[in-house]
Amino acid sequence: MKITLISTSTFPSDQGIRTISSVLKKEGYEVKIVFMTLSEDYSKNYNLSELRQLLRLCKGSELVGINSFASTSQRASRIISFLKRNLNVPIVYGGVHATISPEDCMKIADIICVGEGEETIVDLAKAVERGKKFDKIKNLWLKNPETGKIIRNPVRNLIDKLDSLPLPDYDIETHYILDKGRIRKFQENDLSGQIFFLTGRGCPYGCDYCSNSFFNQLYEGKRKSILRWHSPEYIIKGIIELKRKFPHTLKYFDIRDDTFSLRSLEDIKKFCKLYKENVHLRFKCLADPKTVSDEKIKLLVDAGCTDIIIGIQGSEQTNLRVYHRNQTDADVLRTAKILNKYKDKLAVMYDVITCNPYETSEEIINLIKLLQKIPKPYYLSVNNLVFFPGSQLYRRAANDETIKAEKDASYKLNYWDRAKHIRLKEKNAYLVLILNLMRGSVTQNRFGFMPSFLINWLLSPKRVRKNLRNTLPTKFALKGVEIIDLIRERVLKPAYRSLPVNFKAWYDKVRYRV
Numbered sequence: 001m002k003i004t005l006i007s008t009s010t011f012p013s014d015q016g017i018r019t020i021s022s023v024l025k026k027e028g029y030e031v032k033i034v035f036m037t038l039s040e041d042y043s044k045n046y047n048l049s050e051l052r053q054l055l056r057l058c059k060g061s062e063l064v065g066i067n068s069f070a071s072t073s074q075r076a077s078r079i080i081s082f083l084k085r086n087l088n089v090p091i092v093y094g095g096v097h098a099t100i101s102p103e104d105c106m107k108i109a110d111i112i113c114v115g116e117g118e119e120t121i122v123d124l125a126k127a128v129e130r131g132k133k134f135d136k137i138k139n140l141w142l143k144n145p146e147t148g149k150i151i152r153n154p155v156r157n158l159i160d161k162l163d164s165l166p167l168p169d170y171d172i173e174t175h176y177i178l179d180k181g182r183i184r185k186f187q188e189n190d191l192s193g194q195i196f197f198l199t200g201r202g203c204p205y206g207c208d209y210c211s212n213s214f215f216n217q218l219y220e221g222k223r224k225s226i227l228r229w230h231s232p233e234y235i236i237k238g239i240i241e242l243k244r245k246f247p248h249t250l251k252y253f254d255i256r257d258d259t260f261s262l263r264s265l266e267d268i269k270k271f272c273k274l275y276k277e278n279v280h281l282r283f284k285c286l287a288d289p290k291t292v293s294d295e296k297i298k299l300l301v302d303a304g305c306t307d308i309i310i311g312i313q314g315s316e317q318t319n320l321r322v323y324h325r326n327q328t329d330a331d332v333l334r335t336a337k338i339l340n341k342y343k344d345k346l347a348v349m350y351d352v353i354t355c356n357p358y359e360t361s362e363e364i365i366n367l368i369k370l371l372q373k374i375p376k377p378y379y380l381s382v383n384n385l386v387f388f389p390g391s392q393l394y395r396r397a398a399n400d401e402t403i404k405a406e407k408d409a410s411y412k413l414n415y416w417d418r419a420k421h422i423r424l425k426e427k428n429a430y431l432v433l434i435l436n437l438m439r440g441s442v443t444q445n446r447f448g449f450m451p452s453f454l455i456n457w458l459l460s461p462k463r464v465r466k467n468l469r470n471t472l473p474t475k476f477a478l479k480g481v482e483i484i485d486l487i488r489e490r491v492l493k494p495a496y497r498s499l500p501v502n503f504k505a506w507y508d509k510v511r512y513r514v
């Protein structure tokens, strides 16, 4: 039986859809994946020609699967509506957004998959193949064809033994990609020299802005923790397999577990030993300030880790009070000191979140002061808060009417359009703008393009008070930021994407160090 899977990710890195594809292929189904990549300006959607090309690829399939994030949900909705009108086969909508906002997704789709999809998709495919009913399959929500009522089947427990899963599907001969209005065969270069890799699933914390706060609740009572790991042996086997598959174009692995450093020292030791012996490619990973240790970092750097991303997110006060993220400024500075010891070999990026209506002006200033204390050099990534449906923070904002209409949640904005986010949230715009302008490489004398002395000048108490009262100069400056961001999104990013993989890999190596 033929099955088509559709990913609405903006970048063809989607591990979820690839794993769904692998389990189906393992069961003998003929699967193709179509990556419907489009810009990160989430207000953009597919045109008729793109939808018609997709329809042609779906013809002959007896089951279609699609997924989305909250941000790409409008795109998934458009595809589902179009395919429903033109194809008479079951279309199942899965992924993070369907899991978190099933009621919303049921307005468009007739079948959705809540939670992990591997076992569910196989049960569904078998039922379709055998012409059987599928209204009792766990994790599926569907409309009763007679009454129109929604059947909400219970969610099954999470997969315990992650190593039992096949590796994500990278058989690119069966993959397609939307590129400048045309859906064509997937090519190695579409991966841009990198592969995103997850070595585990879940997170034991539950920061209020993150979807994991929702997942922890979804599985409450079903298990002690949603966190599970693949064994180092499984990960290395997968990595070697991918390296063998793409010997010329693959330049590095990006390990995307939110908190890779949560893994035990024993595990990291084993992973690093195997990686060093077998892989010989650089890699990146993410870590959280509470679980970084000198021993772990030394092992990672020695094995080839060249880039690490650390989530600071907010000042200590914001983290504890607003995000319920149990992390202090002392944790951050301790980690920063360790990482700085490896500055010749390791590029460090710190992630912060701002543009948060619950953050006070003092808390933003404290965050800036914390960033000033972190040993240089490093790269600062500034993210403007998005309220993702299902997260604790979204619920809080919906209850107290910070979010009055869906647009206030900001997940449908272009993530990188700083001016739009700051204008929407309004609060503390002056300080949020300063923090946004600090984004980029940080050295002793500058934060991005901002000289350090200018930041101190802008943060003088009198100037801050004046600019928080009179927002006109900030609004004026936002116009300039808007133009810069527009040029980056419309001109620089598309131009960058069309460059040769070797250039992109080189740039990736130096970008956080210049």
Ligand code: B12
Residues within 6 Å of the ligand: 005, 008, 009, 010, 011, 012, 013, 014, 015, 016, 017, 019, 020, 040, 064, 065, 066, 067, 068, 069, 070, 071, 072, 092, 093, 094, 095, 096, 097, 099, 100, 113, 115, 116, 117, 118, 121, 196, 198, 202, 209, 210, 211, 212, 256, 257, 258, 388, 389, 415
């Ligand atoms: C790796 C990662 C990335 C990578 C790769 C993204 C990608 N397209 O693969 C990068 C860095 C590029 C990235 C970018 C972004 N990300 Co991200 N990312 C993740 C992360 C850490 C892991 C995703 C993953 O691979 N999970 C493992 C797979 C196996 O799980 P899964 O995808 O959920 O799939 C399972 C089920 O959902 C289901 N399923 C999935 N697809 C389908 C399809 C069908 C048909 C069925 C039946 C089932 C099904 O079955 C799968 C297997 O069990 C998650 C956090 C997390 N823990 O999930 C955040 C997460 C998905 N990202 C998030 C966000 C917000 C973003 C960005 C929007 C942020 C930004 N800077 O713009 C961008 C958007 C990118 C885009 N539009 O494509 C949010 C999404 C929130 C939401 N409610 O939508 C998450 C949940 C983190 C968070 N903040 O809470 N991300």
Ligand code: SF4
Residues within 6 Å of the ligand: 203, 204, 205, 206, 207, 210, 211, 212, 213, 258, 259, 288, 311, 325
């Ligand atoms: S530590 Fe990261 S992944 Fe875990 S809940 Fe917090 S933000 Fe989410």
